Amino acid sequence: MISVKGVSKQFGDYVALDDVSLEVPDGSLTALLGPSGSGKSTLLRIIGGLETADSGSVEIHGVDATNVPPQRREIGFVFQHYAAFKHMTVRDNVAFGLTIRRKxxxxxxxxxxxxxRIVGLAGYAKRYPNQLSGGQRQRMALARALAVEPRVLLLDEPFGALDAKVRTELREWLRRLHEEVHVTTLLVTHDQEEAMSIADDIAVMDNAHIEQVGNPRELYDNPSSAFVMGFLGEVSQLAGRLVRPHDIALGAESEDGAHEAMVSRVIHLGFEVRVELMLTSGEAVTAQITRTEADELELGQGDIVWLRAAGTTALHVDEQVPAAGTPEAVDAAEATQPSQS
Structure with a gap:
């Protein structure tokens, strides 16, 4: 288990972490998820011993590691940039940590x-890093980190430099790898889908704090704040509440509690259909319905429909939170935070 207790860290006047506590269970894959500047990478580096906390403690498997140097923490690191030894073969890169330990x-x-064999590079042992694809180099980096049999594996945006298709393939591969090796793993990511698809638990971070910890379903269905709800998926504002687009029901006739709206655009996304609407108040709302529902309603631009919140996940609006993945969300995170993450 990794146990972080009351950790704080400042860089000059910038507060990177403010009294942060977290427990990562043995053998789990836990994601630190948050926007740029939320403190997730700083927390990871403090756990690994690459940064020193101003206050608080870090325990790894019951041992106080707060002042233990990184090389003695039995930790494997994988970062976004592979840091491969270009003059060494794949085999020699993976063997490096064992060789310097004189095994x-x-x-x-x-x-x-x-x-x-585990990482799927058995036929590439004699190749050099520049002869591998980006995904293959990252798998080599993971094999090198695992070679020394770490008790903890720390991954800092490991797939961030790869294209979307390769990232998707590698995150599925990482989940299978974790189920085989069972090393306690902490993954830093700003990608909600990545965290939701592979992590056992997610710690959502923002503004130097941990906002909420739980498994993906708990966080999605029962967010503790508007920020968590908005960061873990699309939201629409309806009658002063934040609602998931798929939790908005559309009808052709008025009923109690329904809100009148005009269809601005209908976007067909295979099985699902995204309907962009405008309330009489001028607010824009997005609903996500099935193709069958859209066909039954025969929706078209300019049609009048009636909306109501049909799901159980909704929060009252107590702050304006840009929906995850929107330009506003990205701009807000980058504009208000320094470069450290």
Whole structure:
């Protein structure tokens, strides 16, 4: 288990972490999720010993590691940039940590062969990093981190430099890898889909604090704040409440509690249909319905429909929170935070 208690960190006048506490269960894959500048990478680096906390403590498997140097914390690191040794083969890159620890050659060979098989690079052992794709280099980096048999694996935006298709493939692969090796893993990401698809638990961070911790379904269905709800998926504002687009029901006739709106645009997304609407108050609302529902309503631009919140996930608006993934959300995060994350 990783246990962080009351950790704070400042860089000059900038508060990166403010009295943060977190527990990561043994053998779990936990994601630190948040916008740029939320403090997630700083927290990861403090756990790994690459930064020193101003106050608070870090325990790893019951041992106080607060003042232990990183090389003695039994931690494996993987960052966005692979930091591969260009003059070494894939085999030698993976074996590097074992070699400098003067492990027996037979043990090194056996462990490296096993890891190359696990990460799907058994046929690439004699190649050099520049002969690999970006996804293959990142798998090599993970094999190198696992070679020294760390008790904890720390991943800082490991797939951030890769294109969307490769990221999707690697996150699925990472989940399968974790189920095989069961090393306690902490993943930093700003990608909501990445965190939701592979993590056992997610700690949502914002403005130097942890806003909420829970499994993906708990966070999505029962967000503790407007920020968490908006960061973990699209939201629309309806009658002073934040509602998921798929929790908005559309009808052709008025009923108690329904709100009149005009259809601005209908976007067909395969099985689902996104309907952009304008309330009589001038507010824009997005609803997500099935293709069957859209066909039954025969929706078109300019049609009048009636909306109501049909789901159980809704929060009263106590602050304006841009929906996750919108330009406003990105601009707000980057404009209000320094470069440290």
């Amino acid at each position: 027996p050659k037979a043990e090194v060979a056996e462990r490296v062969d096993r890891l190359l």
